[in-house]
Amino acid sequence: MREEHLGRWHSTGPFRRSGSPGDSMEKIYDSTDFSAHDALDAWAATTADAVMPTGFRLVGTEPFHGWLKVAPLGAVQISAMAYHSFRCMRTPKLIRRADPECFQVAFMRSGRHVLEQNRSRTALQPGEMAIFDSSRPFESWADGESLLIQFPHTLLPLPTSRIHRILARPLPGDQGIGCLLADFLTRLEGIGADCTPQDAIRLAAASLDLVTVVVAHHLECESEVPADSRQRSLYLRVLAYIQGHLGDPALTVDAIAATHHISVRSLHRLFQQHGVSVRAWIRAQRMERCCQDLADPTRRHQPIAAIAARWGFPRPADFTRAFRTRYGITPSEFRDRAYGHGTGAGPGNGRLVPRSRTPQAPDHRS
Incomplete structure (x- = not known):
C-alpha cells in the first residue's frame, strides 16, 4: 500500500531534516536572526539543506528578509516561506552536486513570482500553483509568500515524461480540485505537535492523492490514476463540497451523489470506509x-x-x-x-x- 511505502521511504529519503514524521511545523530560518550582510547566505544554506541547493541573487539594493518553516511528513515535506525580491537559479552544476530527484508543487499566496523551466516561462499570480522538477535546471524571480510540497518522483504514479509537459505552467488553485489541494496545503501549515507518525503518513498519502489528481486533470489522463488514489481523492472532493455548501438546506445525500456522478449507495459506502455516515x-x-x-x-x-x-x-x-x-x-x-x-x-x-x-x-x- 502507498502508506507502507511512505513509511519505509522516510528512513532512506534525500531530505536531511532532523526530526521525525509528526513533528509540528518548525521555523528553521528567520532573517532577523542574521545581519543584513549574512541573511541571504544563511537563507541559501538553509534551503539547500531543507529543499535543494540553489543559487540566489538579490534584486534591488534592500537587504534580504524572509522566513522558512517546514513539516516533514515521511517522504513528503511541506514548507511555508516568505521572501524578499531575489533571483533563484538551479544550474546543471548544482544538480550534479546534489539532486533529491523530487517534484515540487508551489502554491503562491502573495507577491510576484516568475518561473522558468523546461522551455516554459510563466508569471504566477497569487492563488495559482506550479509544478517543477529538481532534476532539471530552472530559474525564478520571487517576492512574496508561498507553500511548497515536495516528494520523490517515484511517488507520483504518472510517467515523468508526461508530467514534464506541464512544468512551470500556471495551474489554478482557486477552483476545482486545485482549490482543494491549496486548501489542504494551507491546513497542513497549521499541523500541530499532536500529529502522530501514523497521522503524518496518512496526511502525506492524502496530499499525494490530491497532487496526482490535479496533475492528471491537467494532463487529461484521469483514467490512468490508480483506483485507490481516485477513491481517496473522491472522498476529499466530497468533503470539500460539503464544507462549501453547509449553509444550503438542500444539501442532501442525493444531491451530493448527483454532483459527483456516483450512486447514493457508492456515496454511503465511501463514508462507511471512514467510520461515519x-x-x-x-x-x-x-x-x-x-x-x-x-x-x-x-x-x-x-x-x-x-x-x-x-x-x-x-x-x-x-x-x-x-x-x-x-x-x-x-x-x-x-x-x-x-x-x-x-x-x-x-x-x-x-x-x-x-x-x-x-x-x-x-x-x-x-
Whole structure:
C-alpha cells in the first residue's frame, strides 16, 4: 500500500531534516536572526539543506528578509516561506552536486513570482500553483509568500515524461480540485505537535492523492490514476463540497451523489470506509460551525435562529433539540458560557465535546 511505502521511504529519503514524521511545523530560518550582510547566505544554506541547493541573487539594493518553516511528513515535506525580491537559479552544476530527484508543487499566496523551466516561462499570480522538477535546471524571480510540497518522483504514479509537459505552467488553485489541494496545503501549515507518525503518513498519502489528481486533470489522463488514489481523492472532493455548501438546506445525500456522478449507495459506502455516515458528517460540521458563531463576540447580537439558519437549520426548534441532544445544553446556555455568563466555560472557550459517539471528522486512511 502507498502508506507502507511512505513509511519505509522516510528512513532512506534525500531530505536531511532532523526530526521525525509528526513533528509540528518548525521555523528553521528567520532573517532577523542574521545581519543584513549574512541573511541571504544563511537563507541559501538553509534551503539547500531543507529543499535543494540553489543559487540566489538579490534584486534591488534592500537587504534580504524572509522566513522558512517546514513539516516533514515521511517522504513528503511541506514548507511555508516568505521572501524578499531575489533571483533563484538551479544550474546543471548544482544538480550534479546534489539532486533529491523530487517534484515540487508551489502554491503562491502573495507577491510576484516568475518561473522558468523546461522551455516554459510563466508569471504566477497569487492563488495559482506550479509544478517543477529538481532534476532539471530552472530559474525564478520571487517576492512574496508561498507553500511548497515536495516528494520523490517515484511517488507520483504518472510517467515523468508526461508530467514534464506541464512544468512551470500556471495551474489554478482557486477552483476545482486545485482549490482543494491549496486548501489542504494551507491546513497542513497549521499541523500541530499532536500529529502522530501514523497521522503524518496518512496526511502525506492524502496530499499525494490530491497532487496526482490535479496533475492528471491537467494532463487529461484521469483514467490512468490508480483506483485507490481516485477513491481517496473522491472522498476529499466530497468533503470539500460539503464544507462549501453547509449553509444550503438542500444539501442532501442525493444531491451530493448527483454532483459527483456516483450512486447514493457508492456515496454511503465511501463514508462507511471512514467510520461515519454522510448525514452524521454533515450534521457534525453544521453543529461545529454553529458553535463557532455562537462563541464569536462579533456575532454576539445575532439571533440564535439566524445563526442556525445560516448553517442549514431552518427550523429553530429542530436546531435547539438537535443541539441539546448532541451537547447536553441548549444553544443559549452554550452562548452564555462562551461569554463567561453563568457556570461552565469561560470567555473564548467555545468548544464542546458531543455526547454522541459520532466522529467529529473522518480520517483520511486508505
